[in-house]
Structure formats: C-alpha cells, structure tokens
Amino acid sequence: MTADLLVDRISLLLTMEPGTPGARDAPLGALEDAAVAFLDGKVAWIGPAGQGPDAARVLDGRGCVALPGLVDPHTHAVWAGSRADEFQRRLAGASYTEILEAGGGILSTVRQTRAASLRALTALAAARLAGMRARGVTTVEVKSGYGLTPGDERKMLEAARAVTGGPRVVTTFLGAHAVPAELRGRRDAYVAQVIEEQLPACAPWAEAIDVYCDRGAFDLDEAVAILQAGRALGLKVRAHAEQVAYTGIAAAAAALGATCVDHLERLDPAGVAAMAAHGTVAVLLPGAQLYLRDSAPPVAALREAGVPLALGTDLNPGSSPLHDPWTNATLGCLLQGLTVEEALLGMTRAAGQALGHPELGHLGPGAVGDLVLVRSPPGEPPSAAALVQHLGGAQVRAVVQGGRLVAPPGAPGTGRDGQSTDIAIA
Numbered sequence: 001m002t003a004d005l006l007v008d009r010i011s012l013l014l015t016m017e018p019g020t021p022g023a024r025d026a027p028l029g030a031l032e033d034a035a036v037a038f039l040d041g042k043v044a045w046i047g048p049a050g051q052g053p054d055a056a057r058v059l060d061g062r063g064c065v066a067l068p069g070l071v072d073p074h075t076h077a078v079w080a081g082s083r084a085d086e087f088q089r090r091l092a093g094a095s096y097t098e099i100l101e102a103g104g105g106i107l108s109t110v111r112q113t114r115a116a117s118l119r120a121l122t123a124l125a126a127a128r129l130a131g132m133r134a135r136g137v138t139t140v141e142v143k144s145g146y147g148l149t150p151g152d153e154r155k156m157l158e159a160a161r162a163v164t165g166g167p168r169v170v171t172t173f174l175g176a177h178a179v180p181a182e183l184r185g186r187r188d189a190y191v192a193q194v195i196e197e198q199l200p201a202c203a204p205w206a207e208a209i210d211v212y213c214d215r216g217a218f219d220l221d222e223a224v225a226i227l228q229a230g231r232a233l234g235l236k237v238r239a240h241a242e243q244v245a246y247t248g249i250a251a252a253a254a255a256l257g258a259t260c261v262d263h264l265e266r267l268d269p270a271g272v273a274a275m276a277a278h279g280t281v282a283v284l285l286p287g288a289q290l291y292l293r294d295s296a297p298p299v300a301a302l303r304e305a306g307v308p309l310a311l312g313t314d315l316n317p318g319s320s321p322l323h324d325p326w327t328n329a330t331l332g333c334l335l336q337g338l339t340v341e342e343a344l345l346g347m348t349r350a351a352g353q354a355l356g357h358p359e360l361g362h363l364g365p366g367a368v369g370d371l372v373l374v375r376s377p378p379g380e381p382p383s384a385a386a387l388v389q390h391l392g393g394a395q396v397r398a399v400v401q402g403g404r405l406v407a408p409p410g411a412p413g414t415g416r417d418g419q420s421t422d423i424a425i426a
C-alpha cells in the first residue's frame with residue numbers, strides 16, 4: 001500500500017477508541033510514538049512510529065498530540081449583523097428584556113439576516129467556519145433560526161451548505177427558534193407556518209430538526225408537534241432543552257428518538273433517566289452558561305446515568321459568541337465539572353454521536369480520515385491535560401480532513417509530495 005498521507009512520529013495519539021491495540025488510558029485510547037496513515041479519505045493504518053506504509057506525503061508529529069478532527073455539534077454560525085453594542089449595554093447593567101424591548105436581542109439578528117443576500121450570508125458563514133477549521137474543527141453543525149419565514153429559513157440552510165473549503169457541514173432546521181415580530185402574540189399562527197410552510201421548504205436542506213422549547217419561546221405541546229412533523233419527513237430530532245425554565249422537553253424529545261438534547265441547565269431526574277433509557281446524548285454549551293452568567297447543568301447525574309456528554313460552542317452573535325473549541329473544553333471543565341477525558345471525548349466521539357454520525361470523532365482503521373495535530377503550550381510536554389488546562393493555549397499545527405492536509409494554508413509539505421517535513425520539530 002502507498003498511503004496518501006502519513007502522520008509519523010506522533011508523540012501522543014488519542015484515538016478515542018478504547019479498544020485500540022496497545023492503547024492505554026481508556027476511553028481516550030492513548031498511544032505514544034505512533035503513526036496514522038490515510039488512504040482514499042479514510043484511516044488506513046495505525047501503529048508504531050517508523051513502521052507505517054510508504055506515503056505520498058509525510059508529516060512529522062514529534063512534540064505533538066494528535067486527536068480525531070474536532071466535531072462541533074451545536075452552532076448558529078449563519079447570521080448577519082453585529083450585537084457588540086448589546087454586549088456593552090449588558091455590561092452596563094441592561095437586562096435582556098430591556099434590550100429586547102429596544103429592538104435588540106435575537107430579533108435584531110433576524111432583521112439583519114433577512115436583509116442579507118444568500119451570497120453575503122454564505123461569505124460570512126465561510127469566514128466563521130474557516131476560523132473554526134484552523135482551530136481543528138473538521139465537522140460542524142449549523143442551524144437556521146434567524147430567518148423565521150419559509151424563504152429566509154431556507155436561505156440560511158442554503159448558505160450553510162454553500163460553504164466550500166471548510167469543515168464538513170451538517171445542517172439543522174430551527175424555524176421554531178423565536179416568534180417573529182410580525183406574529184407577536186400569535187404563536188399558534190407561527191407554529192402552523194413552521195409545520196405547514198417552513199418545514200416542507202427546508203427539509204430538503206436539513207438533516208435534523210431542532211426546536212427552542214422554553215419560557216418565552218415554544219411550549220412543550222408545540223415543540224413536540226414540530227419535532228414530530230420533522231421526524232415524519234425523515235429528519236433527525238434534537239432540541240434546545242431545559243435552559244431558562246424546565247419544560248419537560250428533554251424527556252419528550254428523548255422518547256421521540258432524539259440523537260441529542262442541548263443546554264440542560266434545568267434538567268430534572270426524569271429527564272436524565274429518559275435520556276439514559278433512549279441513548280440520547282447531552283450536548284453541553286458552557287459558552288452560553290458563561291455569557292448568561294447561568295448555573296451548570298446536572299453533569300454528575302448525567303455521568304452517573306451513563307449519558308454521553310458532548311460539548312458544543314453554541315457559536316452565535318448574542319448568548320455565546322465563542323469560536324474556539326479548545327477554550328470551550330476548558331470552560332466545560334471549570335464551569336460544568338467535566339474531567340479532561342470527558343472534555344476531549346465531548347469534542348470528538350460524543351459530538352459525532354450527538355449528530356447521529358458515529359463514524360466521526362474517533363480514529364481506527366476504516367474511520368473517517370480527520371485528524372488534528374496540536375502542540376501543548378510552550379514548556380508543557382505533550383499531554384491531554386495540558387491541552388485543556390491552558391485557556392486557549394493549544395497550538396494547532398495541522399488539520400487533516402478526509403485524508404488530506406487542509407490547514408494551515410501553506411503548511412510545510414502541502415506542496416511538496418513525497419518529502420518529509422519539519423512541521424513539528426520537537
């Protein structure tokens with residue numbers, strides 16, 4: 001075999017597969033002095049350094065930790081406009097309600113997203129997703145939810161899918177994100193529009209359906225009806241659940257077969273039990289907890305029940321303008337009580353499960369060929385803990401997606417087939 005790419009002499013490889021031969025530290029599947037070969041977009045071989053197959057291109061992983069390409073299972077990365085003013089007003093003491101009444105908040109993003117062209121939205125999303133991939137993200141979920149009309153919701157999904165040259169994009173329809181200003185006080189009419197008009201227009205552009213079930217948004221009955229309508233069209237089910245107020249949507253969505261439910265700050269024991277019973281992944285969003293100065297979800301109860309824990313950035317212009325998955329991992333540990341192992345699994349394997357894509361987020365023969373090569377902060381030996389301990393300290397050296405070296409642009413070796421490179425001299 002001649003591989004397309006060999007990443008050799010990796011100081012520490014974390015496969016996220018507990019059954020990796022020779023690996024220690026289950027569930028991370030740690031191998032020291034290892035190598036990974038890629039062929040035809042997939043992992044072709046994993047083994048000791050220096051024993052890999054011939055390859056058209058070789059990267060030197062000395063001094064680095066290699067992980068599966070990161071998966072961000074929850075973003076709102078398509079939007080237009082800025083809410084930086086709102087951030088300043090909130091720092092000065094304005095409440096969310098005051099900001100909303102002054103025309104700010106989510107409805108200001110809706111106005112600006114509606115006014116933006118498909119081309120402009122695509123360019124904005126592409127720039128954000130390029131930034132995420134430079135940080136090691138190779139798969140990202142992107143939602144609609146700032147259009148709130150059939151045409152504008154579809155425009156958002158089209159924009160997400162039109163992004164090329166970035167991470168793999170998984171789209172989710174979130175028409176039930178908020179009631180638009182023109183239907184204020186007429187939630188029934190808006191729910192009918194979501195089910196009867198938006199869903200048929202958007203389902204061909206989406207893989208999943210999501211709903212914001214909460215105080216001030218949609219109630220449990222409305223949310224279940226919307227999720228059932230999406231499921232009937234073949235969409236995977238997920239929900240923004242138990243964030244501001246407890247509604248019962250986590251248990252209801254789990255019973256509908258949701259791949260994941262997200263937020264969960266106010267999750268109750270019945271919700272935990274339902275998620276465990278149905279194999280539903282918990283997507284934790286510490287960025288939103290930080291920006292909203294909220295309390296943590298019941299992570300210990302979820303862990304105790306065996307619910308997989310995934311981490312999303314929730315990237316959005318208001319409640320979580322967080323672009324960096326590494327910072328997110330640190331926040332997950334400090335704000336929500338995750339262990340280092342849980343944080344790293346949460347941004348790889350568990351995040352793939354959350355999306356209903358169990359083929360993502362782990363490295364073994366036949367797995368999707370996504371890998372991130374990262375250095376610990378200066379002075380730190382290559383270790384899982386150092387990557388998470390330092391806030392924003394992880395230094396991404398190379399990103400492999402679909403078996404190809406895709407970042408950073410102009411990385412040593414990208415234009416020189418067959419030559420070993422010095423991308424990561426120890």
Ligand SMILES: [Zn+2]
Pocket residue numbers: 074075076240314
């Ligand atoms: Zn969200």
